[in-house]
Amino acid sequence: MKSHLDTNVIPPSRQREAPRAGLTWIGQSIKRVEDPRILTGNGGYIDDFKVPGMAHAAMVSSPHAHARIVSIDTSRAKALPGVIGVYTGEDLASVVDPCPSFASPPIPQTAIAVGKVRHVGEVVAAVVAEDRYIAEDAAELVEVEWEVLPANVDIEASAAATGDALLHPDDRESNVALDESFNFGPVEEDFAAADHIIKRRLRWHRSSAQAIETCGVVAQFDPYKGGYTIHCNSNFYNFIPFVIGGSLRVSPGEMRIVPKLAGGSFGSKVFSHKIIILTAGLARLAGVPVKYIEDRLEHFTNSDSHGSDRLYDAELAVDKDGTFKSLRFTVLDDYGAYLQFGVGTHGNAMAQVTGPYTIGSFGMRVKAVLTNKCQQGPYRGFGSEVTNWLMERMVDAAANELGQDPLALREQNMIKPDAFPYMIPTGNIYDSGNFQKVLAEAKQMFDLDGWREKAKKMRAEGRCVGVGVATCMERSVYGPTEWWSLNNKETPGFTLTSTPESISVHFDPSGKLFVTLHSPMVGNSPETVVTQILAERLTVAPEDIVFNYSDSQSGFNGVGPQGSRFTAMIAGACVSASIKLEERLKRFGAHMLQRRPEDVELRNGMVAVKGLKDQEKSFGEIALTSSFFRLSFPDGEEFDSGLETTAVYDHPLSTDPDEDRKHLGIFYPIVGHICHIVAVEVDPGTGKVEMLDYAAVHDNGTIVNPRTLAGQVWGGTANGIGTTLSEQFHYNSDGQFTNPNFAEFAMPTANEMPRNFKLGHVETPSPFTEYGIKGGGEGGRLGAPSALTSAIEDALSDHGVKITSLPVTPPVLRGLIRDAEQMAAG
Amino acid sequence: MNKKAISLTVNGRVREALVPPRMLLSDFIRHELELPGTHVGCEHGVCGSCNVVVDGKAVRSCLMFAVQANGTEITTVEGYDTAEGLHPIQQAFWEEHGLQCGFCTPGMLAAAKELLAANPDPGDDEIREAISGNLCRCTGYEFIINAIRSAAKAMREAEIQKTLQPA
Numbered sequence: 004m005k006s007h008l009d010t011n012v013i014p015p016s017r018q019r020e021a022p023r024a025g026l027t028w029i030g031q032s033i034k035r036v037e038d039p040r041i042l043t044g045n046g047g048y049i050d051d052f053k054v055p056g057m058a059h060a061a062m063v064s065s066p067h068a069h070a071r072i073v074s075i076d077t078s079r080a081k082a083l084p085g086v087i088g089v090y091t092g093e094d095l096a097s098v099v100d101p102c103p104s105f106a107s108p109p110i111p112q113t114a115i116a117v118g119k120v121r122h123v124g125e126v127v128a129a130v131v132a133e134d135r136y137i138a139e140d141a142a143e144l145v146e147v148e149w150e151v152l153p154a155n156v157d158i159e160a161s162a163a164a165t166g167d168a169l170l171h172p173d174d175r176e177s178n179v180a181l182d183e184s185f186n187f188g189p190v191e192e193d194f195a196a197a198d199h200i201i202k203r204r205l206r207w208h209r210s211s212a213q214a215i216e217t218c219g220v221v222a223q224f225d226p227y228k229g230g231y232t233i234h235c236n237s238n239f240y241n242f243i244p245f246v247i248g249g250s251l252r253v254s255p256g257e258m259r260i261v262p263k264l265a266g267g268s269f270g271s272k273v274f275s276h277k278i279i280i281l282t283a284g285l286a287r288l289a290g291v292p293v294k295y296i297e298d299r300l301e302h303f304t305n306s307d308s309h310g311s312d313r314l315y316d317a318e319l320a321v322d323k324d325g326t327f328k329s330l331r332f333t334v335l336d337d338y339g340a341y342l343q344f345g346v347g348t349h350g351n352a353m354a355q356v357t358g359p360y361t362i363g364s365f366g367m368r369v370k371a372v373l374t375n376k377c378q379q380g381p382y383r384g385f386g387s388e389v390t391n392w393l394m395e396r397m398v399d400a401a402a403n404e405l406g407q408d409p410l411a412l413r414e415q416n417m418i419k420p421d422a423f424p425y426m427i428p429t430g431n432i433y434d435s436g437n438f439q440k441v442l443a444e445a446k447q448m449f450d451l452d453g454w455r456e457k458a459k460k461m462r463a464e465g466r467c468v469g470v471g472v473a474t475c476m477e478r479s480v481y482g483p484t485e486w487w488s489l490n491n492k493e494t495p496g497f498t499l500t501s502t503p504e505s506i507s508v509h510f511d512p513s514g515k516l517f518v519t520l521h522s523p524m525v526g527n528s529p530e531t532v533v534t535q536i537l538a539e540r541l542t543v544a545p546e547d548i549v550f551n552y553s554d555s556q557s558g559f560n561g562v563g564p565q566g567s568r569f570t571a572m573i574a575g576a577c578v579s580a581s582i583k584l585e586e587r588l589k590r591f592g593a594h595m596l597q598r599r600p601e602d603v604e605l606r607n608g609m610v611a612v613k614g615l616k617d618q619e620k621s622f623g624e625i626a627l628t629s630s631f632f633r634l635s636f637p638d639g640e641e642f643d644s645g646l647e648t649t650a651v652y653d654h655p656l657s658t659d660p661d662e663d664r665k666h667l668g669i670f671y672p673i674v675g676h677i678c679h680i681v682a683v684e685v686d687p688g689t690g691k692v693e694m695l696d697y698a699a700v701h702d703n704g705t706i707v708n709p710r711t712l713a714g715q716v717w718g719g720t721a722n723g724i725g726t727t728l729s730e731q732f733h734y735n736s737d738g739q740f741t742n743p744n745f746a747e748f749a750m751p752t753a754n755e756m757p758r759n760f761k762l763g764h765v766e767t768p769s770p771f772t773e774y775g776i777k778g779g780g781e782g783g784r785l786g787a788p789s790a791l792t793s794a795i796e797d798a799l800s801d802h803g804v805k806i807t808s809l810p811v812t813p814p815v816l817r818g819l820i821r822d823a824e825q826m827a828a829g
Numbered sequence: 830m831n832k833k834a835i836s837l838t839v840n841g842r843v844r845e846a847l848v849p850p851r852m853l854l855s856d857f858i859r860h861e862l863e864l865p866g867t868h869v870g871c872e873h874g875v876c877g878s879c880n881v882v883v884d885g886k887a888v889r890s891c892l893m894f895a896v897q898a899n900g901t902e903i904t905t906v907e908g909y910d911t912a913e914g915l916h917p918i919q920q921a922f923w924e925e926h927g928l929q930c931g932f933c934t935p936g937m938l939a940a941a942k943e944l945l946a947a948n949p950d951p952g953d954d955e956i957r958e959a960i961s962g963n964l965c966r967c968t969g970y971e972f973i974i975n976a977i978r979s980a981a982k983a984m985r986e987a988e989i990q991k992t993l994q995p996a
Contacts, residue, residue, distance in 0.1 A: 034924060035923070035926065038922075038923045038928060038931075039923065041928060041931035041934065042923060042928065043866065043907065043915070044864065044866015046866075046932075048868070048932065050869070136851065136852070212966070215870040215966055216868070216930070216932045217870075265930065266930045267929075268930075298872055299873070526929040526931070526932075526967050528929075711926065714929055714972060717972065718929065718967045718969045722966070744871070744873060745873070745964065746873065752962075752963075752964065753960050753970040754958070754961045756969060756970050
């Protein structure tokens, strides 16, 4: 039968290292090689860095959500002793152009507001002073006269706003920045033919990653070379510095961006270009090196990393036997005042929008709405955490309306193990999986049958106890078409299709293997995973591997840790580098052993003659000889001295979106699978939720380091628990952000975590990546909200409570219980 | 602003300085003493990343002025390890994967140090309580709890070894 997916052909696998048993280093929980320096206070974060003559910046932030700047008086601030300069948006514009925007058409944003402010916390002026204390004193002395404009806070109201309420009246006649509709497959027909249509209005509220370290920069400008040196904690410094260079009016070659260890990112430091442009501009204006570290309030209100904030009207078409036919929804997303990444978070969700289920078609209308809030950026899941929750909510709703067991309904519709690679209606593929095995493992680990009996008994005692099961996808190894594939096809914008990762390696004359990474560390374990993969592939001892990080001038293509890509991608680069280095090792070693290269092999850090003991040369001997004793080898460039290579690995499996957007191509195909099962008890009098038991089973393909992967799953689950139970940014009707601090934005502490957390793994290797590795950085947050929501709804099923919005904080849940009780009482 | 003379012992070394009265202890430690291991996460006493040990107690250095530390004895993360290697708590955090980005870690270590000084054999709930004033966004806390439990055991065993050695 002809399908809209016929033109989306799956390319052949480029895998060179097959998944296999009996590996030496891959699969071991070795201790992290990054840790000793960090544990002793020598991690080297951005605020630890200083340069001679460095001054400090503090910001004057907007107290209004939406206002015209009538005038700014900086005279009192400038007069304060110790102040070097005070700069407005116009001042900054003399040396810096607007920030890059991946939205198409772009939405202009400047690092310091010009003419008007669009959210609380937006910078209106900056002070540079001898120290931060003086800078903050001076910021208090800057006087701004405002003309307050109507604030857009509600998504639907903002979508309909006109006149003075428009955020960007010079560029757009509406606060809706993008409104696109898609049908992937025969959506209309499938809905028309279905027996039941399940409808829900679902709301996911705004929060953000809030890594414990904020964003920061130290920038220097050299007027004679016309260039910048920029130290920062951005994830993304080595692939697209030209975008920042464009704003700073320099070529990438005139700019050196140096990464510092980042104190957590979870997406929030993926780009962080605005703070780089701001600080660099200030350094140029002030004529001194400038450090600017966001304080916590600034990180909440102005760091461009707020998470998804969506309102869905969703429909699931189901046959009377329970078969899922089609899914469609309209989604409004509150993107805040700007649109730095376009609707990339919805592009991302297209990777797995139909979940682990066989659903033949999918339709969507997406509206990106601008409001007077800080703009969105990435947060662990990058939009897919929301559609995972939506899919699982719709399945629970269908089970409820059809009177079926929610778990049986999931199992009935689950993609079978023999159906991979499986192409979903949007065109993305799931490379491999065994969802049934993951579910079976989770059920056993949790003792689901036992718990259901136990919950029944506890409920008979009048306790509100429930069990929730979620079966979700974890797409990994992102492809960049997600950034633009949902843009209007007439104005697609920057149609990037590359996401390389690379590595440079060389043996020094002592035989140590020096590795240069072209992506930074943000709390992931780049040195540990590279150690394990290179030790595996080259038979080098892990303690002989030494790490460095390049900067944007010395470095090579590296997209960095984001989209659960780093481990799988760097493994590819490690294999490519190992192949090249192995060839050189064998050529030099064979010559030293007076053998042909094809007669030798790598063995325990040696080049050894095949089949013979004691006929071997250590990598150290070969490195030393090849570095210092050129005359020991024949003439000819194949014996040029030294053992060095740089290798790049491109995305292992991606295709272009269809020109007419009948499908979006393959862009996020290395999929993991997650099953979370949780038992909760709700106190109906207070709305407090207690987790009684928790099991999580993840399939992330071949595991490089089980313990670091477990750390990712645990941490992601903690984020997901916060998203579900406590974390929400609150705005009042004036657009004031009322809880931008750690005391009132309630992130889980050790006391909020489940006591009996059981973690399991299933390994279904990818047929497309080296060794079958899949990414695993986001799964916890991709699964926990669905399971927890389901469990809470189950616990309150006797009260008739339905959960259609997150988070469910105690007051929210208490309100739902009260409403349900009043409804029941008539 | 009139500076005040202070004298305190940091990681076993006497430090004397003239500081503005409003300078936070966290800024003094980080930027005046150049000990960058004490981290500042929230500047309002919630996250605990800036915890240092002042006269045996874990203290928020962002909620204390440097002048208030006059005459005290302070240990920061730079003062934990010795010529023999990592402190047993640091070693346990390494072995049990008690850190990812490491930003909250010095504060966690200070909380653990205070706990284990007072209670060499804490139960999991006591460990949980002891670190409940410290936020970590990476780990989900479980491996931190494992690390502190394991450090307690190692320190108890080392103590027994010490008593068994001839004087």
